[in-house]
Amino acid sequence: MTERTGAGRNWAGNLEYGAARIARPTSVDELSELVASAANAGAPGGATRVRALGSRHSFNRIADTEGLLVETAGLPAHVEIDAEARTARVSAGLRHGEVAEALDREGWALANLASLPHISVAGAVATGTHGSGDRLGSLATQVAALELVAADGSLRRLRRGEPDFDGAVVGLGALGVVTALELDIEPTYEVAQRVFERLPLEAVLADLDAVTGLATSTSLFTTWRDPDVIDQLWLKQRTDAAASEALPETLAAMGVHAATVKRHPLPGVSAEHCTDQLGLPGPWFERLPHFKLGFTPSNGDELQSEFLVPREHAADAIAAVRGLAGSIAPLLQVCEIRTVAADTLWLSSSYERPALGLHFTWLPDQPAVEALLPTLQAALAPFEARPHWGKLFDVAEASERMPQLYARWNDFRSLAARYDPNGVFRNDLLERLGL
Structure with a gap:
């Protein structure tokens, strides 16, 4: 096991971890000893707080603590x-x-x-x-x-x-x-990926279910610089599953055409490191992500937020974001719109409801982004928007709505108290959210 002081920064470089020390255990036994020792540290009833650290891809302090960070990559x-x-x-x-x-x-x-x-x-x-x-x-x-x-x-x-x-x-x-x-x-299995360009937003909103159902995995990208247009539609279709029969008719009705060269989600950026497109079938893990594993995304060049709304509110939520296009576009690199099926996991953003995600890749200007987030969240609040746990959101606004957004919120609080009665794994962000 290795241990050091100072934990460095996250993937995006927008925050420096506040932990007094960071450890990299090389076995589960070493990890168990670290946690047990932290739980017994300090004054009676006190403990050194512990958080796990993975690939450092969170944009907020959900993985941070003032105590001990444990890198799981060493296991x-x-x-x-x-x-x-x-x-x-x-x-x-x-x-x-x-x-x-x-x-x-x-x-x-x-x-x-x-x-x-x-x-x-x-x-x-x-x-x-x-x-x-x-x-x-x-x-x-x-x-x-x-x-x-x-x-x-x-x-x-x-x-x-x-x-x-x-x-x-x-x-x-x-x-x-x-x-x-x-x-x-x-x-x-194999997947084939195609990209289509410049979809009229009104046509998309008129039958959003038809658009998101065109392939196994569907993503819409836009910069909101032109609030009437969705810049790109990415369709990832399993080759062992029947493609949507509505695909040609739906896209023809919108007057859109397939891209003839490989595209990056961000306008003007080289698509070299994106997964292969143009309908060329390939292994599932080389098509379902947008980016190749061998490419290390550019650290420090972006911030991210995401809000997920119930599917029945999807079109209205997109329209609400469109109404803020003038404020969003100057800070935005790209917005991705995608869907997720319902599940039964208590704190999932798709708990008991299919959801539509509104993902924002921002320019690396955190003060400006944080100033905009209360306005964005207020616009999405009528649609029961749940923030992504690992991305930037206005915590004060979200914390007031957690029991309403998550039916099992108080059950989770009780579960956490039962598993961790002395607060070893609590941190500032969880406490601000009411946990």
């Missing part, structure tokens, strides 16, 4: 496939791209991936991170079981169907340090 790396159960047990610190490559070598796959394959499995799951697809849930819905080191240093295992499972999966790091997850897998 033994493994991807153990159980073909009969159709699950794979993976170490929490692995990145999704690394897991995907290991699975594909053995003829297996995941149902979906996020747009970036560079994020850690446990971090993505704990924050409810997702890809896109009307029938595809968040990455957390792939979890069949999880193991975590609890506040007393003990190793606990929860399986799908057990009483605490649905509350623990999207756990925000509040229950313990996740060490391994079992993920649902399926036989490997």
Whole structure:
């Protein structure tokens, strides 16, 4: 195990971690000892606070603490496939791209991936991170079981169907340090990706369900510089599934055409590091993300926010964002619109409702972005918008609405108190949210 003072910065470079020290355990036993020692530190009833740190891809302080940060990437790396159960047990610190490559070598796959394959499995799951697809849930819905080191240093295992499972999966790091997850897998498959350009927004809003249902995974990109146009439509279609029969008719009615060269979501940016397009079939893990695993995205060049609204409010929420285009566009690199299927995970942004995500990739101007967020959240509040846990949002505004946004909010508070009665895994952000 290695230990040092100062934890450095996050992936985007917009925050410096406040932890007094950071440790990188190389075994679950070492991690258990660290947590147990922290729980017993300080004055009677006190504890050194602990948070887990994965690929550092959160844009807020959900993974921060003033005490001890634990890097999960140092734990033994493994991807153990159980073909009969159709699950794979993976170490929490692995990145999704690394897991995907290991699975594909053995003829297996995941149902979906996020747009970036560079994020850690446990971090993505704990924050409810997702890809896109009307029938595809968040990455957390792939979890069949999880193991975590609890506040007393003990190793606990929860399986799908057990009483605490649905509350623990999207756990925000509040229950313990996740060490391994079992993920649902399926036989490997191929995906073909095509990009279409300049869709009239009014036509999209007139039949949004038809547009998002055109492929296995669908993403709409716009800069809001022209509030009447969606700049790009990315369609990722499994080759082993029937393509939408409405595709030619729907797009022809809009007067849109397929891109004839590879595109990047950001206007004018080279598409060299984007996954292959132009309808060329390829392995699932080389098409479902927007970017290639071998490419390290540019650190420090962006900030991110995302808000997810119930599907029935999707068109109205998009229209509300359009109404703020004049304020949003000067700070925006690109806005992605995508869909997520409903699930039963208590703190999932798709809990008991299919959702539409409004994702904002901002310019790296945090004061200006933070000044705009209250206005943006106020515009989306009538549509029950839930903020992505790992991205920038106005915490004060969101904290007042948490019990209304999440029907199991108080159940999760009780679950966290039961797993961590002395607050070892609490941090400032969770406390400000009411946990």
